[in-house]
Amino acid sequence: QVQVVESGGGVVQPGRSLRLSCTASGFTFTRHGMHWVRQAPGKGLEWVAIIWSDGSKKYYAESVKGRFTISRDNSKNMLYLQMDSLRAEDTAVYYCVRDSIAPRGFWHNWFAPWGQGTLVTVSS
Amino acid sequence: QSVLTQPPSVSGAPGQRVTISCAGSSSNIGAGYDVHWYQQLPGTAPKVLIFGNNNRPSGVPDRFSGSKSGTSASLAITGLQAEDEADYYCQSYDNNLRVFGTGTKVTVL
Numbered sequence: 608q609v610q611v612v613e614s615g616g617g618v619v620q621p622g623r624s625l626r627l628s629c630t631a632s633g634f635t636f637t638r639h640g641m642h643w644v645r646q647a648p649g650k651g652l653e654w655v656a657i658i659w660s661d662g663s664k665k666y667y668a669e670s671v672k673g674r675f676t677i678s679r680d681n682s683k684n685m686l687y688l689q690m691d692s693l694r695a696e697d698t699a700v701y702y703c704v705r706d707s708i709a710p711r712g713f714w715h716n717w718f719a720p721w722g723q724g725t726l727v728t729v730s731s
Numbered sequence: 732q733s734v735l736t737q738p739p740s741v742s743g744a745p746g747q748r749v750t751i752s753c754a755g756s757s758s759n760i761g762a763g764y765d766v767h768w769y770q771q772l773p774g775t776a777p778k779v780l781i782f783g784n785n786n787r788p789s790g791v792p793d794r795f796s797g798s799k800s801g802t803s804a805s806l807a808i809t810g811l812q813a814e815d816e817a818d819y820y821c822q823s824y825d826n827n828l829r830v831f832g833t834g835t836k837v838t839v840l
Binding site: 642644651652653654657666668702707709711714715716717718719720721722723724 | 733764765767769771776777778779782783788818820822824827828829830831832833834
């Protein structure tokens with residue numbers, strides 16, 4: 608079945624780095640853009656970043672621009688999020704999410720499926 | 732920082748109809764971009780409930796429906812059931828980025 612599974616979360620000190628991974632299966636990975644979405648404890652959803660299916664374009668939320676880097680390895684069906692200069696406010700569950708393929712253009716795409724999430728805690 | 736605004740909470744008795752609004756602007760919903768809705772049950776990951784403004788994925792009950800007009804959208808739940816108690820989020824596109832609503836908690840009285 609179509610599935611994405613995150614890994615790599617944990618506790619990290621402010622200012623340090625962490626890399627999240629996402630393993631995709633059950634679909635043609637090279638056809639889909641991929642996202643990271645996060646949710647701070649008790650808060651709403653926040654979109655973090657997108658990478659196009661061929662890796663040619665990447666976009667970031669203002670809150671993480673310049674600190675986070677999204678990447679992918681299409682030969683391994685893997686998605687990554689390199690998080691540098693981490694702050695306490697980056698503490699959240701991070702979800703790996705597949706971009707759908709809307710018939711009327713990518714700007715109409717929706718998110719499905721979602722992974723189960725991996726918790727990142729930034730604390731000294 | 733969410734650019735789509737939703738009411739923090741709505742509630743209703745079993746069997747009632749509730750609606751959740753999602754207010755956007757001319758750079759997202761008003762620009763013609765589709766609105767999607769996600770349901771997040773307690774302790775679980777979100778899942779898509781409505782895509783493309785008013786389409787339900789297979790397995791989603793037809794008591795859930797979506798609509799869009801101008802710079803806003805709405806999610807309606809008719810015949811509210813106890814298992815509908817969850818958080819709901821709208822989502823759209825805005826200037827190369829994806830944006831979520833602030834989220835609405837639905838409580839079944």
